[in-house]
Amino acid sequence: MNLDLRKAILHNVSGNTPEQLEDTIVDAIQSGEEKMLPGLGVLFEVIWKNASEKEKQMMLDTLSAGLK
Structure with missing residues (x-):
């Protein structure tokens, strides 16, 4: 079985409204389930790309501050 997880995740959220995307992100974080981490990673990849x-630097600054 050849499953492209990245494509599956993108397919599942494609066309979602900003509110739906926020709900997905908040739910993934609040659930604390390890299985949600790949999905958050794919969403972060889309944001980063x-x-x-300037936005990338802001994200890095925010991440760095949050890890202190």
Whole structure:
């Protein structure tokens, strides 16, 4: 069985409204389930690929501050 997890995740959220995407993210974080981590990773990849250099730096600063 050849499953492309990235494509499956993108297919599942494609066309979602911003509110639906927020619900998905909040639910994944609040559930604390390990199985949700790949989905969050794919969503972060989409954000990263579509962010400007300034936005990327803001994300890195936020992440760095949150890890202190």
